[in-house]
Structures are given as C-alpha cells and as structure tokens.
Amino acid sequence: MTLEPPKSYRKAAYPRSNKAAGDIDHLLARVLEHDDYEAFEKLFIFNYSPLRNFCKKIVHVNEVAEELVSEVFLKIWSNRKHIVIASSPKSYLYTAVRNISFDHLRKEKHSIMTDLEEAAAVPCDCLDPQRCSEFEELQERVERAVNKLPRQCKLVFQMSRDRGMKYNEIAEMLQLSVKTIETQMGRALKSLRISLKGD
Numbered sequence: 001m002t003l004e005p006p007k008s009y010r011k012a013a014y015p016r017s018n019k020a021a022g023d024i025d026h027l028l029a030r031v032l033e034h035d036d037y038e039a040f041e042k043l044f045i046f047n048y049s050p051l052r053n054f055c056k057k058i059v060h061v062n063e064v065a066e067e068l069v070s071e072v073f074l075k076i077w078s079n080r081k082h083i084v085i086a087s088s089p090k091s092y093l094y095t096a097v098r099n100i101s102f103d104h105l106r107k108e109k110h111s112i113m114t115d116l117e118e119a120a121a122v123p124c125d126c127l128d129p130q131r132c133s134e135f136e137e138l139q140e141r142v143e144r145a146v147n148k149l150p151r152q153c154k155l156v157f158q159m160s161r162d163r164g165m166k167y168n169e170i171a172e173m174l175q176l177s178v179k180t181i182e183t184q185m186g187r188a189l190k191s192l193r194i195s196l197k198g199d
Contacts, residue, residue: 028089032080044073051097058101060186068104072096105186145195149188156181157188 023046030039048069055065072093076083085092146154159165159173167185171178 024089024093028085028092031076032083032085035080037077040073040077047093048073051093054094055097055101058098058183058186059104060190064104065101068100069097072100102182105182105189108186108189141196142192145192148195149191153184153188153191156184160185 024043027039027043027046030036031043051069051072052062052065055068056062059065059068076096087095146157149157155174156170159170160167165173167178167181170176171181174181
C-alpha cells in the first residue's frame with residue numbers, strides 16, 4: 001500500500017526554508033500529541049521526497065523505496081499514541097526509513113537463500129528425469145548468474161551463502177562497513193532476481 005499525497009497539498013503546504021527542522025518538530029509534535037491529521041499530511045508531503053531518495057540509495061529500486069517510506073508514515077500514524085522520540089524528529093524519520101530498508105534487504109536475502117536451499121535439499125532421484133534435468137539446468141543458471149556479479153558483490157554473496165557468514169563478520173574480514181556489505185548484498189540479490197526471472 002502506498003500513501004499518496006492529497007492533491008490539495010502537493011503545491012502548497014510548507015515552503016522549504018531554513019526553518020525546515022523546526023517545521024518537522026512542530027508537525028510531528030502535532031501528530032503525536034494532538035492526533036492532528038492535517039499536520040500528518042504536511043509532514044508526509046514535506047519529507048516524502050528526501051526520505052524516498054535516501055531509501056532508494058539503500059534498496060536501489062524506486063518503487064520499493066516509495067512503498068517503504070509510505071509504510072513508515074503509516075506506522076507513525078497508526079502508532080502515534082505510543083511513539084516516544086529520544087532524538088530529533090528528523091533523525092527519527094531517517095532512522096526509521098534506514099531500519100525498514102535494511103529489514104527489507106534481509107527479508108529478500110532470506111527468501112532467495114531459502115528457495116535455493118530448499119531446492120538443493122531435494123534429492124535428484126526423487127524427481128523424474130525431465131525434472132532432474134530442469135533442476136540441474138537451474139543450478140547451472142544460478143552459478144552462472146553468480147559468476148557474472150561484480151567482483152565485490154560476488155565475494156560478499158558467496159561469503160554469506162557458502163560460508164553462512166553474518167554481515168558484521170564479512171565486514172570485519174573485508175575491512176568494510178556493515179552498510180557497504182548490505183548494499184553489495186542488495187545489488188547481488190537484485191541482479192540474481194533479474195537473471196533468474198521466470199525460473
């Protein structure tokens with residue numbers, strides 16, 4: 001579900017100025033303390049584009065970024081009576097988007113890895129000859145797709161898949177940040193998804 005900005009607010013709402021942070025503080029306070037839906041709409045419109053662009057840098061797919069940012073705002077409205085903000089409202093918004101983006105990447109990785117592991121666990125002699133041949137062909141396509149990945153993407157993916165290493169372990173071994181590892185895994189999974197589409 002994607003939260004769409006109401007047309008009446010798309011051109012008006014809040015001017016972009018040096019008081020942006022103050023506007024966020026005020027609007028979020030109105031939402032959390034007074035159930036102010038108009039303030040919620042303005043908060044959404046004012047912050048949607050920069051948050052979507054930030055999210056896209058993590059998940060690399062614009063449509064996914066749009067959905068995830070919308071989900072963050074929907075959760076804010078749904079849970080407004082229980083939200084406690086310890087940091088600045090702007091930091092809260094960006095942290096929420098970052099967290100949901102990383103959760104999305106982890107779920108994608110788990111889904112693809114589970115599918116591959118379940119397929120690999122099926123003994124070939126349980127399948128008819130045609131299915132066995134199709135399975136072997138699919139395995140070959142997976143390996144070819146992996147081999148076509150950029151060097152760092154391939155290395156990170158293989159360390160995660162073949163060695164079962166966690167992101168922080170890979171980051172430590174390669175002397176990279178965990179964020180870089182998550183980005184490389186996201187690119188690898190996206191590339192594999194495109195290469196294996198239809199299989």
